[in-house]
Amino acid sequence: MRQVLLIIDVQPSFNPPQWLVDGITSLIGRMPSVASVERHDESVTPFQRQLGWQPAAHDQSLVAADRIFIKHGYAPTAEMLDYLRQLNPERVLVCGIQTDTCVLAAGFALFDAGLQPTLISDLTVGSSLDRSGQLGVSLWRHHFGHVVSTQQLR
Incomplete structure (x- = not known):
């Protein structure tokens, strides 16, 4: 199966647990990989004005993906989506x-771009609202249906 690994915002600003970085790193090299890094630019996305917080302006990915895209805000960029479509995967993990x-947000963007978003449920961490990530996994399953674990990728 043609797959691409999409890594969302695993960067210092979000203080990812080491098990997440290690788990994602173990998949690098097994398939093409793409990562997003969210950076702050108040003129693009009003994090500070609306939320009183912002990611760093110069964060870097903590995972060495094949390709890294910078974004401002929640959703992937059009350039990232174009690149993923060019890879022509059967699914995007x-x-x-x-x-x-x-x-x-990445799931919705992938779906709207005609790609098959598939969540790796044990390689994700939720927001401060639900650090376990279970709310997001449930929403993903409801909207996109496709959820796997790292055990299923072996």
């Missing part, structure tokens, strides 16, 4: 930070 926000 999604993992990373904030299952119920940025990861879910």
Whole structure:
């Protein structure tokens, strides 16, 4: 099966647990990989004004993906989606930070782009609302249906 790994916002600003970084790193090299890094630019996305918080302006990915895209806000960029479509995967395996926000936003963007988003449920961490990520996993299953674990990828 042609698969691509999409890693959402595994960067210092979001303080990912080491098990998440290690688990994602163990998949690097097994398939093409793409990562997003969310950076702050108040003129693009009003994090500070609306939420009183913002990611760092110069964060880097903690996972060495084949390709890294910078984004401002929750959703993947048009350039990232174009790149993923060019790879022509049968499914896009999604993992990373904030299952119920940025990861879910990626799922909607992938779905709307005609790709098959598939969540790796044990390689995701939720937002401060639900750090377990279970809310996001439930929403993902409801909207997209496709959820796997790392055991199923072996």
